[in-house]
Amino acid sequence: MADDIYDVIVIGAGPGGYVAAIRATQLGLKTACVEKSGLGGTCLNIGCIPSKALLESSQIYHQAMSTLSRHGVIAKEVSLDLPAMMARKSEIVKRMTGGIRGLFRKNKVTHLQGLGHLAGEGVVEVTDGKDAGSHRAKHIVIATGSVPVELPNLPFDGEFIVSSTEALTFDVVPEKLVVIGGGAIGLELGSVWDRLGSEVSVLELMPQIVPGMDSELAGQLQKSLEHQGISFCLESKADTAEVKDGHVHITLSEKGGERHSEVCDRLLVAVGRRANVEGLGAREAGVDVDERGRIVVDHAYKTSVEGVYAIGDVISGPMLAHKAEEEGVAVVELIAGKAGHVNYDAVPGVVYTHPELASVGLTEEQAREKFGEVKIGRFPFMANGRAHSLEDTEGMVKMIADAKTDRVLGVHILGGRASEMLSEAVLAMEFSSSAEDIARTMHAHPTLPEAMKEAAMAIDNAAIHI
Numbered sequence: 001m002a003d004d005i006y007d008v009i010v011i012g013a014g015p016g017g018y019v020a021a022i023r024a025t026q027l028g029l030k031t032a033c034v035e036k037s038g039l040g041g042t043c044l045n046i047g048c049i050p051s052k053a054l055l056e057s058s059q060i061y062h063q064a065m066s067t068l069s070r071h072g073v074i075a076k077e078v079s080l081d082l083p084a085m086m087a088r089k090s091e092i093v094k095r096m097t098g099g100i101r102g103l104f105r106k107n108k109v110t111h112l113q114g115l116g117h118l119a120g121e122g123v124v125e126v127t128d129g130k131d132a133g134s135h136r137a138k139h140i141v142i143a144t145g146s147v148p149v150e151l152p153n154l155p156f157d158g159e160f161i162v163s164s165t166e167a168l169t170f171d172v173v174p175e176k177l178v179v180i181g182g183g184a185i186g187l188e189l190g191s192v193w194d195r196l197g198s199e200v201s202v203l204e205l206m207p208q209i210v211p212g213m214d215s216e217l218a219g220q221l222q223k224s225l226e227h228q229g230i231s232f233c234l235e236s237k238a239d240t241a242e243v244k245d246g247h248v249h250i251t252l253s254e255k256g257g258e259r260h261s262e263v264c265d266r267l268l269v270a271v272g273r274r275a276n277v278e279g280l281g282a283r284e285a286g287v288d289v290d291e292r293g294r295i296v297v298d299h300a301y302k303t304s305v306e307g308v309y310a311i312g313d314v315i316s317g318p319m320l321a322h323k324a325e326e327e328g329v330a331v332v333e334l335i336a337g338k339a340g341h342v343n344y345d346a347v348p349g350v351v352y353t354h355p356e357l358a359s360v361g362l363t364e365e366q367a368r369e370k371f372g373e374v375k376i377g378r379f380p381f382m383a384n385g386r387a388h389s390l391e392d393t394e395g396m397v398k399m400i401a402d403a404k405t406d407r408v409l410g411v412h413i414l415g416g417r418a419s420e421m422l423s424e425a426v427l428a429m430e431f432s433s434s435a436e437d438i439a440r441t442m443h444a445h446p447t448l449p450e451a452m453k454e455a456a457m458a459i460d461n462a463a464i465h466i
């Protein structure tokens with residue numbers, strides 16, 4: 001047993017865990033972070049960062065083949081160097097994960113390499129790594145994240161029937177790619193390979209893509225992606241998949257029970273992620289998990305075991321890096337006796353397709369159900385000067401406010417740079433702002449956020465440029 005007693009041991013160094021560990025040392029807590037694989041977790045190694053790197057590269061390739069000429073830029077003989085594109089992605093991952101190592105050093109977080117599991121009161125046993133051994137802590141934070149959901153009828157084989165992890169590393173562009181799941185991950189990776197030349201079909205069980213997001217804008221996003229060449233099959237499911245002669249043969253059931261088959265080179269199953277408690281010894285230690293395998297916590301992230309907390313993808317709530325980070329900060333602030341808090345009414349969410357769909361707060365449907373009368377302001381990028389200069393006029397800002405109080409209840413943006421515009425809406429919601437507050441705030445011209453101001457003005461039928 002190591003002599004050191006830590007104030008906090010965090011298990012998992014994803015955005016939840018590494019942020020918790022750094023914040024804990026800032027608060028004067030002696031902290032270690034156990035990681036079995038790469039620092040930065042899913043997000044930096046096989047999630048947010050590599051996917052955005054490929055989205056950016058593939059969009060540039062697509063633009064070089066299409067819209068660049070509208071700027072008067074003629075790119076002759078554009079061709080794809082997929083190994084170079086993948087190498088750039090890997091280099092970014094290396095740089096970012098190296099950054100976490102540096103942050104750990106700077107903040108004096110002890111990095112324990114290996115698989116951590118709960119081994120009795122205040123003890124974390126580390127195995128399978130260079131820091132194997134027992135480590136004691138007053139508080140243990142579980143931040144072990146999530147793994148892709150595998151469908152029993154379409155098991156992953158790592159080559160033909162794959163999860164997002166392998167779809168980030170294909171070494172050739174598949175001629176035909178079928179994506180099961182029209183959520184953020186399926187649409188983002190579908191977009192990457194569509195832009196690089198694959199024929200992409202997306203199959204979604206629900207009647208709309210990106211289920212849970214505002215249906216009006218989700219419908220517009222679908223049309224836009226269809227225009228880019230992606231085909232959609234909604235209210236459908238894949239029944240079986242068999243790999244024969246290097247191709248995947250899939251049988252599908254459409255709405256109404258009609259069945260048909262498809263053949264593709266690669267099948268990406270992106271139907272969601274599940275909490276990861278493998279090898280953690282959570283159940284054996286008495287940590288309660290719910291029916292979906294997520295660790296159950298109270299408002300202070302306490303599990304059913306005294307001194308053990310959990311945050312991020314391994315607990316309930318949206319599986320997003322920034323949600324995990326906020327919880328990482330909140331949990332250690334609470335441990336340190338401060339008032340850590342996360343506002344779950346203002347969790348932003350972005351689908352990084354082109355156009356992007358960025359969203360915070362209630363959808364129109366949810367707002368009407370909860371508040372009855374609501375006011376909606378819409379402003380299209382077609383009426384925004386900067387969008388024209390960027391040659392990117394698709395989409396709109398849609399703002400939803402309470403009809404009685406004018407308080408902003410939700411903002412949904414479909415547009416080329418929607419992700420970069422969303423923070424204004426998140427801040428507005430965080431400050432319980434009214435639509436009029438945004439409408440009367442001066443916005444620099446010409447900028448895309450002027451569309452946010454005009455959508456707020458449109459709530460009161462006072463938009464100027466439409």
Ligand SMILES: Cc1cc2nc3c(=O)[nH]c(=O)nc-3n(C[C@H](O)[C@H](O)[C@H](O)COP(=O)(O)OP(=O)(O)OC[C@H]3O[C@@H](n4cnc5c(N)ncnc54)[C@H](O)[C@@H]3O)c2cc1C
Binds near residue numbers: 013016049146319322
């Ligand atoms: C393709 C893809 C794209 C995504 N894009 C986005 C995006 O654009 N924006 C966004 O917000 N989110 C995105 N996500 C989701 C995001 O990656 C996760 O929500 C986020 O990483 C969750 O953080 P976490 O810290 O809870 O867990 P994770 O990042 O999953 O980290 C958990 C860590 O714990 C380690 N671990 C697990 N068990 C043990 C153990 N017993 N001992 C030691 N270590 C252990 C794992 O190795 C891992 O490193 C994406 C995910 C994927 C797959």
